[in-house]
Amino acid sequence: MVIMTTVEQHIDHILIPILDQVSDPEIPVLSIMEMGVVRSAVIENNVVKVEITPTYSGCPAMDVIGDDIKKVLLEAGFQSEVDLILAPAWTTDWITAKGRKALEDYGIAAPLKVDADKEALLGGKKLVKCTNCGSQNTKLVSQFGSTACKALFKCEDCQEPFDYFKCLK
Amino acid sequence: MNKEHLYKYILGIADNSLILGQRLGELCGHGPNLETDIAGTNISLDLFGQSRSYYQYAAKLIGNGATEDSIAMLRNEREYINVLLVEQPNTDFAYTMARQFLFDVYHLLMLQELQKSHDVTLAAIANKSIKEVSYHLRFSSDWVKRLGDGTEESHQKMQDAIDGLWTYTDELFHQTDADKAMVAEGAGVDVKELKDSYYSKVTKVLAEATLETPESKWFQKGGKNGVHTEHLGYLLSDLQYMQRTFPNMEW
Numbered sequence: 567m568v569i570m571t572t573v574e575q576h577i578d579h580i581l582i583p584i585l586d587q588v589s590d591p592e593i594p595v596l597s598i599m600e601m602g603v604v605r606s607a608v609i610e611n612n613v614v615k616v617e618i619t620p621t622y623s624g625c626p627a628m629d630v631i632g633d634d635i636k637k638v639l640l641e642a643g644f645q646s647e648v649d650l651i652l653a654p655a656w657t658t659d660w661i662t663a664k665g666r667k668a669l670e671d672y673g674i675a676a677p678l679k680v681d682a683d684k685e686a687l688l689g690g691k692k693l694v695k696c697t698n699c700g701s702q703n704t705k706l707v708s709q710f711g712s713t714a715c716k717a718l719f720k721c722e723d724c725q726e727p728f729d730y731f732k733c734l735k
Numbered sequence: 736m737n738k739e740h741l742y743k744y745i746l747g748i749a750d751n752s753l754i755l756g757q758r759l760g761e762l763c764g765h766g767p768n769l770e771t772d773i774a775g776t777n778i779s780l781d782l783f784g785q786s787r788s789y790y791q792y793a794a795k796l797i798g799n800g801a802t803e804d805s806i807a808m809l810r811n812e813r814e815y816i817n818v819l820l821v822e823q824p825n826t827d828f829a830y831t832m833a834r835q836f837l838f839d840v841y842h843l844l845m846l847q848e849l850q851k852s853h854d855v856t857l858a859a860i861a862n863k864s865i866k867e868v869s870y871h872l873r874f875s876s877d878w879v880k881r882l883g884d885g886t887e888e889s890h891q892k893m894q895d896a897i898d899g900l901w902t903y904t905d906e907l908f909h910q911t912d913a914d915k916a917m918v919a920e921g922a923g924v925d926v927k928e929l930k931d932s933y934y935s936k937v938t939k940v941l942a943e944a945t946l947e948t949p950e951s952k953w954f955q956k957g958g959k960n961g962v963h964t965e966h967l968g969y970l971l972s973d974l975q976y977m978q979r980t981f982p983n984m985e986w
Contacts, residue, residue: 623863624784652788653859655866688873708770709874710777714867718770734866 581607581614584642588634591627592713595672598631602660605651614639614646619656621734622714658734673697674716675730683733687717696721697728742796743816743913744923745857746806747959748849749789750817753807754967755838756782757974758825767828774874778835781867788860804985808978812968813961816911820903822958822967826896829882829889833896836875840936841907841929843868848924857922876940883944890945897941898949905954907933 577585585607586599598604598618606617616635620628632648639646658677661669666676675694678686685691687709694704701723708718716729759779766772790803820838825831846868849861882893908930910918917923938948957963977984 620784620863622781622784623788623860623867624780624782626780652863653855655859655863708773709870709877710770710774712773714777714780718773732870 576606576608577604578608578614580609581639584638585616585635587638588631591630591634593669593672593674595668596661596665598635600662600665600668602662602665603631603656609644612644614644616646616648617651618648619651619654621656624714656734658731661731669731670697673728675719675728677731677733680733680735686730687732694719694730696724696726698726699724737916738796740913740916741854741922742793743911744917745789745793745796747816747911747913748845749786749793749807750815751821751838751842752782752786752789753974754815754817754970755821755835756780756786757970758821758823758834759831761825761973762831771828775831778871778874781864781871785860785864785867788863792856792860804978804983808975812963812971815963815967815971816959816961817967818903818906819955819958819964820900820906822964822970823900823903824966826899827892829892830896830899832875832878832882833893833900835871836879836940837897837900837904837937839868839872839875840940841904841933843872844929844932844936845924845926848929852922852924853920854922879940879946880944883941883946893944894946897946898951901949901951902953902955904933904937906956906958909956909959911959 582599585604586597588598590596590598590601593601601621603618603621604616605619606615608615616639618628618631618635628650632650635648636646661677669676675697677683678693682691682693686693687706690706692702692704695702696704696719698721701721703722704719705722706717707720707727711718711729715731715734717732718727719730720727756779759775759782762772762775763779764772766775786807787803790806793806794801794803820834823830823834843865846861846865850858850865852858852861879893882889884890908926910925910927914923914926918925941948955964
């Protein structure tokens, strides 16, 4: 993969359903389209050029996502090139409404707005809703969770621990 | 732009992230409790990710078959130009958090300037990393305060750690030839300009943590010129083991 920088986002509509089959290997319910990591995908002379952006710099899923994209495109009859771009930097605002719902259904609380996120993570405010019972009586267990993008919470009502997808903006 | 200066400049930034990432990685499975263990490795992962972006850029720049792996893994000790602070060992948890805090304050200030660089790749990596490093700083500041303003024993341990590591802070603001050349091009950060802001931010957190800001004016230096403390060699023998044992293996 080559590092490049870009500002536009352009995705050929023919490619959307194909790319939608690829999911984040660490969050299998979320497709890369819903996560907003695909920044452009165009067909040039029957070769698909895809640009993806990492959620976090060290996200180990990016190499796998790149390989998976090439695989599904090949199955659809396209050769492809996948580039990793860094600018503009990914933000949790790019997760779609459908993506947020998929996260919640999977047991990961979707990111709050940036101010609320700070209050929940730093100020100890009870703002993150339990994905199991819906209670807001929750407590931060750890600022870092099972992957770089998540923090660990616990519900004080149903006692279930759950992940919270941190706001990144 | 002088390629050699740009290359050296990139390595200066990348090596700090790589070496500190490796130090934190050593804690994997050895953190004082599960949450701090996970936090240490998460921060380590962010730093490795950032250093990969820098090394990939550096490899492209020099060509000649260089890769991110050959640059990260196959240099000798004297060719690493990280600051001495980041190679200091995980003496105890207070030391580990103090080292993290003293670096995070600098790291964030530096990246805030680097994102204005005329070099679009450096600016993009900086812009990406800032979001991660802000979070690191929150975490390490929290621990400095929690231990400093904690029990008598935790207070003493954190004060000892700050006192012990203080001697490595001044080097962060030394300019190398590559730094000067890059600043002149509008592509690099003038680290001298960050110094006042750095010490005032550090002092503020230390005060909140009920800790004394050390008054010593005697500082260590050398890392930026490849002259390291005895700790780096041991770290590198761990870091480079796989690459030297199985040449050309990939991350």
